[in-house]
Amino acid sequence: MADDDLRDRLRGSGYRLTPQRELILRAVQSLEHATPDEVLAEVRRHASAVNASTVYRTLEVLEELGLIRHAHLSDRAPTYHVVDDHEHFHLVCRTCRRVTSVDAGAAGAFAALLREQHGFEADLGHLTVFGHCTTCTD
Structure with a gap:
């Protein structure tokens, strides 16, 4: 900015x-x-x-x-x-702690499901998904 x-x-x-x-x-x-x-x-x-x-x-x-x-x-x-021009959420590897930013559009179907079935508008910019990256699971 x-x-x-x-x-x-x-x-x-x-x-x-x-x-x-x-x-x-x-x-x-x-x-x-x-x-x-x-x-x-x-x-x-x-x-x-x-x-x-x-x-x-x-x-x-x-x-x-x-x-x-x-x-x-x-x-x-x-x-x-x-805050930049694209909203994103985060993937965090529990093993190596690497953080990957993912465009919010990748969770579009999930957000639509929450909206349709639960009347809930998700704030994807606060979403963090924890798991294991392929480097750590191989």
Whole structure:
């Protein structure tokens, strides 16, 4: 996301684009799927004065603005990633921990079944499927 777009989205919601917010968003972008602790470690490589509470608050703000979202890729902390033009869900190998992003369209039939039979609209961007990749099962 361009700095001007980010600045406009933040200002439109009553926030400023601070250096810390920009660093945190850039860290999420570069790490692709990262826990708050991983974001903090990445940010501290560039600005050691940023503390954990700033990272947590900023992640909440950025998610509220629709710039990032979280998924639960483990039984620990949520994992954040940048919202891009394609919605996706995640496959997580229980053996090697590899995370694969899958286009939401791949679960279209499943989502349609939930809608038709249960009157339920699935949020596929939060979906995580755990299992074993072929590398680990061979």
